[in-house]
Amino acid sequence: MAVLTVQNLSKTFNLGTARESRVLDDISFEVKGQTFVSIVGPSGCGKSTLLNIISGVEEHTSGDISLTSDAGGPARMGYVFQDPRLLPWRSVMQNMMYVQDDQSPATVSRAKEYLDMVGLAKNADFFPGQLSGGMQQRVGIARAFAVEPDLLLMDEPFSHLDAITARGLREQLQDIWAQSKKTVVFVTHDVVEAVELSDRIIVLQPGGLIYEDITIDLPRPRRQTDKNVATLQAEVLARLEKLKAMSVAEPVA
Amino acid sequence: MTDQMVVGAAPAAPTGPADDREADARRTARFRRWRRNALLALGWVAIYLVWEFGSWWFGSRLLPRPHEVFASAVEIVESGNFVTDFSASVLKTFAGFGVAAAVGAPIGYLMGRYNYWRAFFHDGVTIAGTIPAIVYAVMSLIVFGLSNFGPILAVALVSAPYVALNVAEGIRGVDRQLITMSEAFGRTPAQIRRQVLIPTIVPFVFAAIRMCFAVAWKVEALTEVFGGRNGVGFQIRTEYQLYDISAVLAWTVLFIAFMLVIERLVLAKAEARLLSWRPEERGAAL
The missing domain is CATH 1.10.3720.10 (MetI-like)
Known part of the structure; x- marks a missing residue:
């Protein structure tokens, strides 16, 4: 079982001439097994920084992060970004294979499977420039799932899409996740989206502290139109009202 | 062409007026291509004529035909x-x-x-x-x-x-x-x-x-x-x-x-x- 442990994690940016900006302040949490966790919070509260630190793209200032893999050996991570970030000069299938360590037929057919799950099997030989933004983002999602990661990191993957495309992709994401049962850490500023997708929501507040850790216990598959999803969304939003006031009162350094 | 590829679907069956417009567009494109090729050929003819004229003017010993x-x-x-x-x-x-x-x-x-x-x-x-x-x-x-x-x-x-x-x-x-x-x-x-x-x-x-x-x-x-x-x-x-x-x-x-x-x-x-x-x-x- 994949376990992500974050212990007393802090991150400060050096702004030069002895000025520092604290983005994450002594954060600790643990994510175990087949869980979908969302990290929510207003802009500038360190959500994306946290994700970058977990993925290893950014260094942290103090604290510990560990990730144990499902199968033993080094843990694998998949990443879905805000933009698709596909290589424009490689076909969809070549993009899927670029992030794979081995190029065996088994891996190729697995990549095809995930491409099929996002409904793009017939576009495997297209170049990204021939696909719409939503289709490109679906390739990005399939690419991340296809590496069979122990931990899948998603950084506001639907924020650049129109509402209807985003809604379709959220449903698709739930279906793929239900089949693959990966550990997912999903960053979003959209509480409504987080309630629809997650088992658990970690709310960050400005200054990089954990404001609240909410468990969402609703049956799946969930749809945006479900009544109990809507009720819980309203409830969570109400609980975070105070946070809104705080983010206005305490602008991020 | 690119638009059709983006959608990835066959174009819808043409209706009357749209069909006319398409035919018009094709005709215009054909005419433009024809005009361009004609001017290209004309350019070569002009080069030839200038050269011939030059040979006549300077004599073909200086500028061979x-x-x-x-x-x-x-x-x-x-x-x-x-x-x-x-x-x-x-x-x-x-x-x-x-x-x-x-x-x-x-x-x-x-x-x-x-x-x-x-x-x-x-x-x-x-x-x-x-x-x-x-x-x-x-x-x-x-x-x-x-x-x-x-x-x-x-x-x-x-x-x-x-x-x-x-x-x-x-x-x-x-x-x-x-x-x-x-x-x-x-x-x-x-x-x-x-x-x-x-x-x-x-x-x-x-x-x-x-x-x-x-x-x-x-x-x-x-x-x-x-x-x-x-x-x-x-x-x-x-x-x-x-x-x-x-x-x-x-x-x-x-x-x-x-x-x-x-x-x-x-x-x-x-x-x-x-x-x-x-x-x-x-x-x-x-």
Whole structure:
């Protein structure tokens, strides 16, 4: 079982001439097994920084992060970004294979499977420039799932899409996740989206502290139109009202 | 065409008025193509007429008539000199290009990647790019005398600054987000170089090659005129000394024709093929 442990994690940016900006302040949490966790919070509260630190793209200032893999050996991570970030000069299938360590037929057919799950099997030989933004983002999602990661990191993957495309992709994401049962850490500023997708929501507040850790216990598959999803969304939003006031009162350094 | 590919679906069955519009658009496109080709042909006719007029005005001893030059060109091709001298010139040009790429590309890489190296190389490369080609031709001959190395060095010196500047521009244009993506998925620096950096530079390198090509040929021939022992420039000088003007022009015409073939058929096609992922190139490549 994949376990992500974050212990007393802090991150400060050096702004030069002895000025520092604290983005994450002594954060600790643990994510175990087949869980979908969302990290929510207003802009500038360190959500994306946290994700970058977990993925290893950014260094942290103090604290510990560990990730144990499902199968033993080094843990694998998949990443879905805000933009698709596909290589424009490689076909969809070549993009899927670029992030794979081995190029065996088994891996190729697995990549095809995930491409099929996002409904793009017939576009495997297209170049990204021939696909719409939503289709490109679906390739990005399939690419991340296809590496069979122990931990899948998603950084506001639907924020650049129109509402209807985003809604379709959220449903698709739930279906793929239900089949693959990966550990997912999903960053979003959209509480409504987080309630629809997650088992658990970690709310960050400005200054990089954990404001609240909410468990969402609703049956799946969930749809945006479900009544109990809507009720819980309203409830969570109400609980975070105070946070809104705080983010206005305490602008991020 | 691109729009249909984006949707990935067959176009809807045409209705009456839309069908008319489409037919109209096709007719307009056909007419435009026809008009363009007609003007192209007219341009060639104009060149021919100006030439004929010039021959009549100056006398065909000074400026041989087109058919005389053509006959002379046929003679050169039949004699076999064409193949040996052209291959000599082509090989020297490509060798020069090779040297330019070997020197210019790494310099361009350093200039694009690191600001310190940019500071170090920038002015030198700019100066090297501004020096007139004839200076390179003369200097190369002084260094190497009558040998094949003179033209090669001249071509290399003329081309290297272009290659360096274009590669530097290409590297600076690399999409940082693709690099972070690669790092997040644990790709090695070698993989990132091959899959992200090099494909980014390719269009810039092609621009450099095509730009150099036009200049390099002329420099190569010029260097041969001064001090070659074979090649097109050497032949032009020989014919000039024999005062065989129609042969001088015949070599020139063959030279131009050959250059156009390489430019249009080889370089342009290769570029379209390599860059077929770009929407604007796709039409040309497929």
